Amino acid sequence: MQKKNKSKFSFIKVIGICLILILLSGVGVMAVTTKVNTVTIELSNGYEMTVLTSKTNVKEILEDNNIILESNEKVIPSTTEEITESKTIKITDKSEQEIEVAKISESGIEMTLENLLDAYTTITEKIEVVEETIPFETVTKDISGGSTNTKNKVLQQGVEGKKKVTYKVKYQNEAEIERTKISEEIIQEPVDKIIQVSSKTTSSRSSSSSRSSSTSSKTSGSTSGTSSVKVYKVTAYCACTKCCGAHANGYTASGTRATAGRTVAAPSNLAFGTKLNINGKTYVVEDRGGAIKGNRIDIYVSSHSQALAWGVKYLPVEVQN
Ligand SMILES: [Zn+2]
Missing domain, CATH: 2.20.230.10 (Resuscitation-promoting factor rpfb.)
Incomplete structure (x- = not known):
C-alpha cells in the first residue's frame, strides 16, 4: 500500500515539474521573440479561449487551434486580415439580415442590406x-x-x-x-x-275630338276578343233627298228605320249588323250608299244641318266582331 502511494505521489511530482518547465520555456520564448502574441478568441457560444501564437493572420491562428467556421458564422477581423492591437478574434453568428442579403446575392440579384432597407422606407x-x-x-x-x-x-x-x-x-x-x-x-x-x-289608348281618348289620323286606339274600350282599327273618311247624312235622292224614305238598305246615333252606311265588306266604334260611340252598319266605298263611312244624323255641320272627318274606326 505504502509503495503504491509513493509511486502515485512521484507521478504527480513529475507532471508538476514538467508544467513548470513548459511555463519557463514559454516565458523564455516570449522573452526572446516579441512576435509571440497572446490572442483571445471569443467563440459564438460565448466561451473565450486564450492562445499563444506567433501567427498574426486570423485564418492561420484559427487553423492552428483547430477552429473551423460554420457557414452561418463570421469572424472579426475577417480570415484574410491580420489580428489588430486588441489581439482578439471574435466569432459570431451572422445576423438574419446578413443571411438574407447573402441569399439574395447568391440568387444573382445584386442587393445589399442598404438596398433592402431602402425598399421598405420608400x-x-x-x-x-x-x-x-x-x-x-x-x-x-x-x-x-x-x-x-x-x-x-x-x-x-x-x-x-x-x-x-x-x-x-x-x-x-x-x-x-x-x-x-x-x-x-x-x-x-x-x-x-x-x-x-302610359297606355296608348289613354292619350288618344283624351284627344278624341281632334282630327286625328292616328291608328293608335287599338284597345279602346273593347270588350270583345278581336278588333281592327282603320282610318276612314267619315261623313254624315240625313234622310233628305239631297242626301238620299230617290231612297229618301227613312229606311235603311237593311230594312231598319234609320236612327241617329246608331245607323251608319258602310261599304259592303262590312256586313249589316257590324258594330263600329267611332269616337267612343258604337254604331251599327245598317245602310249602304253609292259613294260609300273603300275607306268611307257615312253616319246617319236627324237633320241635314247636322250633316253639314259634321263635314268631313278622318277618324279611326274600330270594327267590333
Ligand atoms: Zn240631308
Missing part, C-alpha cells in the same frame, strides 16, 4: 382629393294600368351629380400600391330621369 402616403361624377337614376312611373300596348315619355331628363372624394394613397417607389377612401362630400346631387309609361 413607401409614402399621400392624401388625394378627386372630383367624381354621381350617375343619375332612372325612375319609371307606370300609369298604363297593365296595358301591353304602351308608350314612354320622358317627363324629366337625368343630370349627373358631382362629389368630392378624399383618398389615402400609398406609393412605393412612386407606384400606387394601395388606395383607401376616407370621405366623400356631395357637391351636387344627381337628378333622376323620370319616364312615364
Whole structure:
C-alpha cells in the first residue's frame, strides 16, 4: 500500500515539474521573440479561449487551434486580415439580415442590406382629393294600368351629380400600391330621369275630338276578343233627298228605320249588323250608299244641318266582331 502511494505521489511530482518547465520555456520564448502574441478568441457560444501564437493572420491562428467556421458564422477581423492591437478574434453568428442579403446575392440579384432597407422606407402616403361624377337614376312611373300596348315619355331628363372624394394613397417607389377612401362630400346631387309609361289608348281618348289620323286606339274600350282599327273618311247624312235622292224614305238598305246615333252606311265588306266604334260611340252598319266605298263611312244624323255641320272627318274606326 505504502509503495503504491509513493509511486502515485512521484507521478504527480513529475507532471508538476514538467508544467513548470513548459511555463519557463514559454516565458523564455516570449522573452526572446516579441512576435509571440497572446490572442483571445471569443467563440459564438460565448466561451473565450486564450492562445499563444506567433501567427498574426486570423485564418492561420484559427487553423492552428483547430477552429473551423460554420457557414452561418463570421469572424472579426475577417480570415484574410491580420489580428489588430486588441489581439482578439471574435466569432459570431451572422445576423438574419446578413443571411438574407447573402441569399439574395447568391440568387444573382445584386442587393445589399442598404438596398433592402431602402425598399421598405420608400413607401409614402399621400392624401388625394378627386372630383367624381354621381350617375343619375332612372325612375319609371307606370300609369298604363297593365296595358301591353304602351308608350314612354320622358317627363324629366337625368343630370349627373358631382362629389368630392378624399383618398389615402400609398406609393412605393412612386407606384400606387394601395388606395383607401376616407370621405366623400356631395357637391351636387344627381337628378333622376323620370319616364312615364302610359297606355296608348289613354292619350288618344283624351284627344278624341281632334282630327286625328292616328291608328293608335287599338284597345279602346273593347270588350270583345278581336278588333281592327282603320282610318276612314267619315261623313254624315240625313234622310233628305239631297242626301238620299230617290231612297229618301227613312229606311235603311237593311230594312231598319234609320236612327241617329246608331245607323251608319258602310261599304259592303262590312256586313249589316257590324258594330263600329267611332269616337267612343258604337254604331251599327245598317245602310249602304253609292259613294260609300273603300275607306268611307257615312253616319246617319236627324237633320241635314247636322250633316253639314259634321263635314268631313278622318277618324279611326274600330270594327267590333
Ligand atoms: Zn240631308
